[in-house]
Amino acid sequence: MMNGRPYAIKIAPAAVIAFAALVVGYGLGEQAQLGERDVQTVTQEVRRTGDVKRLCLTVKTGGRIDAITCQVLDGMTGELE
Known part of the structure; x- marks a missing residue:
């Protein structure tokens, strides 16, 4: 003390x-x-412009688009070029 x-x-x-x-x-x-966290989604679709086919991927978080990428598909084999 x-x-x-x-x-x-x-x-x-x-x-x-x-x-x-x-x-x-x-x-x-x-x-x-x-x-609350936003959910991330990835969607894919085949887009056609005339004879050209493209495989496009879209990445979204919530309602916001984070990335879009497209690659040309081979018309004969259907594989990515």
């Missing part, structure tokens, strides 16, 4: 502040992870 106060009473405010900071940080982290 120093100056008439026990040691535990001197460190109690620091412990309370540290615990409160830990609880607030944990709560904010959990809240950030609970948000």
Whole structure:
């Protein structure tokens, strides 16, 4: 005991502040992870322009298009060129 106060009473405010900071940080982290996440979808289709066939892939996240890619298909074999 120093100056008439026990040691535990001197460190109690620091412990309370540290615990409160830990609880607030944990709560904010959990809240950030609970948000609904958009689903990513990949669609494929064959597009024709005259005699040319193309295989096109579209990648979407939610309603946003992230990527579109098209490759020409061989007219005889149907394989990618």
